[in-house]
Amino acid sequence: MLAQYVYPSTLGLFRIIRHGRRWRALRERAELGRFENEHSALDALRGEYPRARLPARLERWRFVPQLALIHERASDADEVRWQLEA
Numbered sequence: 001m002l003a004q005y006v007y008p009s010t011l012g013l014f015r016i017i018r019h020g021r022r023w024r025a026l027r028e029r030a031e032l033g034r035f036e037n038e039h040s041a042l043d044a045l046r047g048e049y050p051r052a053r054l055p056a057r058l059e060r061w062r063f064v065p066q067l068a069l070i071h072e073r074a075s076d077a078d079e080v081r082w083q084l085e086a
Contacts, residue, residue, distance in 0.1 A: 005038065005061040009052040016041045016061070027052075 004017040012028040016038050025032040025041035032048055035041040038058060046054050055061060 003066040004064050005042075005058055006064060007054055007061045009049075009054065011049060011052040014045055014049075014052065014054060016045070016058075018066075 002018045004015050007014045015024075015026045017024045017026065018038075019034065022034045022036065023038045023041040024034050025045045027045070027049060032044055033041075035044065042054070042056075042058060045052075046056065
């Protein structure tokens with residue numbers, strides 16, 4: 001997996017993921033678009049989902065660096081889904 005910003009909301013899990021030289025903006029699995037920088041991706045997510053009340057500054061999002069995501073999988077499952085706590 002790649003470096004990403006993550007923010008859980010009542011509308012789902014929002015992510016801004018580095019994809020090569022571009023940044024992908026996602027809500028759950030739905031991609032909103034690809035952008036030149038992470039701030040443009042954030043602006044697009046905030047504009048598309050105002051009810052999610054996403055923070056305007058990326059410093060308030062959780063940043064997961066690429067190296068932290070490199071690990072050996074504990075299972076052979078094709079997909080890992082993280083549960084959000086209400």
